[in-house]
Amino acid sequence: MRQLHLLFLTLLLCSIGLGLAVYKVNTLGLPLTASKQTEVWNVEARISFKAKPDSGVKVSLPLPLNTSGYTILNEDFVGANYGLATEQDEGGRVALWAKRRAQGKQLLFYRAVIFENDEKVADSSKIPSYPTVPDYPEHFLPVIQGLLDKSRQQSADTISFAQQVIQQLNATAPAPELKLLIEHINTSKNLAKEISWILAGARIPARIIQGLRLHDGKRYSELETWVQVHDGKQWRTLNTKDGQEGLPANFVIWQIGDQKTFSVEGGTEISLQFSVAKALRELVDVAESRAILKGSRIMEFSLYSLPVQTQNVYKVLLMIPLGAFVVVLMRNLIGIKTFGTFMPVLIALAFRETELAWGLGLFCLIVGLGLLLRAYVEQLKLLLIPRLASVLTMVVLLMVGTSVVMHKLGLEMGLSVALFPMVIMTMTIERMSLAWEEVGPVEAFKQGAGSLLVATIGYLVMNIDELQHLLFVFPELLLVVLAATILFGRYSGYRLTELWRFRALAKR
Amino acid sequence: MFLTWLNLRHAGVIGMNRRNADFILRYNERSLYPLVDDKLRTKQLAIAAGIAVPQLYGVIEIEHDIANIPNIVRDYKDFVIKPAHGSGGNGIAVIIGRINERFQYNNGSLLTEEELEYHISNILSGMYSLGGQPDQALIEYRVKFDPLFESVSYRGVPDIRTIVFRGIPVASMVRLPTRLSDGKANLHQGAVGAGIDLNSGMTTRAVWQNRPIDIHPDTGSVISGLAIPHWNKLLTLAAQCYELVGLGYLGVDVVLDHELGPLVLELNARPGLSIQIANGKGMEKRLEYIDHLNKIPEKAQDRAALAQSLFKAEN
Numbered sequence: 001m002r003q004l005h006l007l008f009l010t011l012l013l014c015s016i017g018l019g020l021a022v023y024k025v026n027t028l029g030l031p032l033t034a035s036k037q038t039e040v041w042n043v044e045a046r047i048s049f050k051a052k053p054d055s056g057v058k059v060s061l062p063l064p065l066n067t068s069g070y071t072i073l074n075e076d077f078v079g080a081n082y083g084l085a086t087e088q089d090e091g092g093r094v095a096l097w098a099k100r101r102a103q104g105k106q107l108l109f110y111r112a113v114i115f116e117n118d119e120k121v122a123d124s125s126k127i128p129s130y131p132t133v134p135d136y137p138e139h140f141l142p143v144i145q146g147l148l149d150k151s152r153q154q155s156a157d158t159i160s161f162a163q164q165v166i167q168q169l170n171a172t173a174p175a176p177e178l179k180l181l182i183e184h185i186n187t188s189k190n191l192a193k194e195i196s197w198i199l200a201g202a203r204i205p206a207r208i209i210q211g212l213r214l215h216d217g218k219r220y221s222e223l224e225t226w227v228q229v230h231d232g233k234q235w236r237t238l239n240t241k242d243g244q245e246g247l248p249a250n251f252v253i254w255q256i257g258d259q260k261t262f263s264v265e266g267g268t269e270i271s272l273q274f275s276v277a278k279a280l281r282e283l284v285d286v287a288e289s290r291a292i293l294k295g296s297r298i299m300e301f302s303l304y305s306l307p308v309q310t311q312n313v314y315k316v317l318l319m320i321p322l323g324a325f326v327v328v329l330m331r332n333l334i335g336i337k338t339f340g341t342f343m344p345v346l347i348a349l350a351f352r353e354t355e356l357a358w359g360l361g362l363f364c365l366i367v368g369l370g371l372l373l374r375a376y377v378e379q380l381k382l383l384l385i386p387r388l389a390s391v392l393t394m395v396v397l398l399m400v401g402t403s404v405v406m407h408k409l410g411l412e413m414g415l416s417v418a419l420f421p422m423v424i425m426t427m428t429i430e431r432m433s434l435a436w437e438e439v440g441p442v443e444a445f446k447q448g449a450g451s452l453l454v455a456t457i458g459y460l461v462m463n464i465d466e467l468q469h470l471l472f473v474f475p476e477l478l479l480v481v482l483a484a485t486i487l488f489g490r491y492s493g494y495r496l497t498e499l500w501r502f503r504a505l506a507k508r
Numbered sequence: 509m510f511l512t513w514l515n516l517r518h519a520g521v522i523g524m525n526r527r528n529a530d531f532i533l534r535y536n537e538r539s540l541y542p543l544v545d546d547k548l549r550t551k552q553l554a555i556a557a558g559i560a561v562p563q564l565y566g567v568i569e570i571e572h573d574i575a576n577i578p579n580i581v582r583d584y585k586d587f588v589i590k591p592a593h594g595s596g597g598n599g600i601a602v603i604i605g606r607i608n609e610r611f612q613y614n615n616g617s618l619l620t621e622e623e624l625e626y627h628i629s630n631i632l633s634g635m636y637s638l639g640g641q642p643d644q645a646l647i648e649y650r651v652k653f654d655p656l657f658e659s660v661s662y663r664g665v666p667d668i669r670t671i672v673f674r675g676i677p678v679a680s681m682v683r684l685p686t687r688l689s690d691g692k693a694n695l696h697q698g699a700v701g702a703g704i705d706l707n708s709g710m711t712t713r714a715v716w717q718n719r720p721i722d723i724h725p726d727t728g729s730v731i732s733g734l735a736i737p738h739w740n741k742l743l744t745l746a747a748q749c750y751e752l753v754g755l756g757y758l759g760v761d762v763v764l765d766h767e768l769g770p771l772v773l774e775l776n777a778r779p780g781l782s783i784q785i786a787n788g789k790g791m792e793k794r795l796e797y798i799d800h801l802n803k804i805p806e807k808a809q810d811r812a813a814l815a816q817s818l819f820k821a822e823n
Binding site for chain 2: 332335381383384385434438439440489490491492493494495496498499501502503504505506507
């Protein structure tokens with residue numbers, strides 16, 4: 001019954017711990033290994049213009065949207081002394097900069113960090129209604145009618161119809177009757193808009209989209225324009241030059257539709273430039289930003305939400321259970337004797353700062369000298385607490401002395417002796433000298449060596465960077481450590497050293 | 509290594525983890541520990557229950573009372589000072605007599621009164637107690653051990669350790685001090701452990717430093733085949749201690765005084781496992797048998813008899 005309870009508990013702990021970790025890896029994309037970086041794109045829109053004297057300035061810039069395949073991790077707006085507002089409605093998102101008075105050349109920036117992901121965002125836009133046939137000017141009406149009729153005959157469905165229209169408009173040798181229409185289109189410089197205007201004549205819903213190709217180091221003076229045609233189920237993207245379907249790779253959609261436009265009021269010599277640059281960012285940062293965008297609460301309560309200093313403290317603290325687990329293994333499975341239960345863990349923590357070889361050396365030095373002084377204090381027949389206090393004082397003095405001497409010798413690692421837990425050192429000295437008197441120097445050294453061995457192993461385990469990263473990003477894994485510890489709490493088999501202790505009984 | 513493991517399992521040897529998990533944690537209620545950890549309370553309980561213990565001469569509880577020592581021991585030539593919360597025989601001073609105003613220690617050395625007071629002061633400050641808590645010092649009758657043991661112990665007091673499980677004695681050994689153990693009776697400190705047949709009360713075999721031996725390393729006398737005097741009385745006494753403190757898994761240390769017979773020296777809530785080595789036999793079978801017993805006899809005498817009949821067949 002109790003065994004079953006135990007099993008159930010450990011399974012529960014493991015599944016919570018591992019489940020949370022798996023969720024964080026799969027859904028939030030947190031990295032399992034340390035310092036993994038991922039590519040992000042820094043996209044910048046740069047607006048420059050000359051302010052007209054004695055007039056207010058108003059700038060409006062359409063902003064990119066979170067679209068399928070890309071996530072905007074963060075964005076910022078730069079404009080000295082400009083009032084800033086962003087607006088969002090069905091027609092899209094726009095940034096509005098405004099200033100009552102401006103002089104000379106003005107610069108405004110919009111920067112976004114865009115992360116490429118594999119997720120498909122469902123198109124939330126409603127199925128559009130069929131557009132009404134526009135009132136074409138009289139001289140175009142028969143031409144457009146003819147174009148649509150011809151395309152209809154040569155196509156099977158909405159998409160191929162639209163492709164036919166696009167191809168005929170772009171033909172190298174266009175039909176003579178289309179010449180006038182093509183000239184008209186060329187003057188408007190907005191092919192996509194004209195295409196949707198013509199397609200409306202066949203009552204086909206069409207819209208234009210604008211965006212950027214993400215190529216490292218590229219600059220663009222304007223956004224690329226594509227036309228999208230609704231086939232009754234979804235929007236399908238067509239190239240305005242040849243009617244080819246589909247967006248190119250690395251294309252991020254900036255704006256859908258053309259209700260929002262870039263405009264500058266109260267400025268001359270206006271220019272808008274886009275630039276794209278590739279950058280690397282820590283995967284953890286990216287995952288964190290994404291989780292916040294997704295509205296996931298988990299990252300909000302992660303250790304990353306703490307101040308950096310506190311984070312560093314927890315990086316160390318989270319390793320202590322692992323060290324304690326090492327002690328459990330060493331004592332209950334191997335059967336190594338140590339001074340004090342968790343003294344080796346604390347020594348191992350100190351080793352993290354001093355490095356192993358130095359740590360071991362300094363520890364032996366301090367404890368050895370401490371034992372000598374303790375033997376002297378023994379002659380004075382002091383009571384326990386004053387004796388402990390005087391040994392503690394001596395330990396501190398020894399540490400100071402060691403630091404100073406090491407520093408003079410130019411051995412900077414010697415300074416780290418200050419990080420040893422002195423109370424633990426004092427207790428180690430006291431216990432070791434008691435063990436020395438009571439059960440002899442052999443046993444005292446055995447336990448001392450056991451303590452150092454466990455501390456060393458604990459240090460080696462606690463110092464594995466990968467483990468440190470895992471526990472910090474996925475602190476829930478401590479539940480798994482807890483489960484393992486609980487399981488060992490019911491381990492009733494032999495300790496390794498007992499095989500030796502009882503060897504006489506095994507022979508029979 | 510795995511073979512050793514299997515052999516030990518086969519021999520029914522109990523390991524430390526098993527002892528803690530299956531016996532101590534299950535049968536020894538934490539709240540009862542102070543009864544055995546505090547030797548003064550054990551002694552008071554035992555006296556109230558009519559169980560024979562070495563006579564208590566006095567207790568020193570605070571530093572100030574140390575000055576009172578000469579008054580306490582004035583009438584006694586020899587005595588023992590021990591910490592109430594000591595363990596493993598640490599902090600016990602056996603005074604066997606007085607020479608020129610000095611106290612003679614059982615290892616022959618002489619202590620001045622000042623040194624004796626310092627020792628007591630150390631006891632009071634918790635030097636020998638678990639966790640270093642302030643302690644008390646007991647001053648009590650020094651056991652004149654039975655002449656039987658004269659030839660097989662080197663100084664110190666040999667004692668008989670019995671493991672009592674649910675009130676039924678499970679295994680017994682006599683612990684004989686050696687030169688190596690400095691008069692102490694702990695096996696890991698170098699004392700000789702000799703197994704005792706529960707039914708007959710005869711020593712069977714002896715172990716010293718984890719090796720089987722036949723003769724005492726210091727005295728040269730044969731250890732096995734000694735008949736422990738008052739054996740039945742001793743076994744009943746051990747079984748009685750179960751009612752005294754209520755611990756299911758208990759170690760009872762008894763000394764044999766040549767005038768007073770068996771006296772309970774101390775009880776242990778976490779008795780060691782070396783007794784298996786001394787007896788050359790694992791305790792698992794016996795413990796599991798008793799673990800599955802539905803009914804335990806009420807009278808200590810019956811439980812001792814039950815143990816004798818139960819484990820007779822085993823040999």
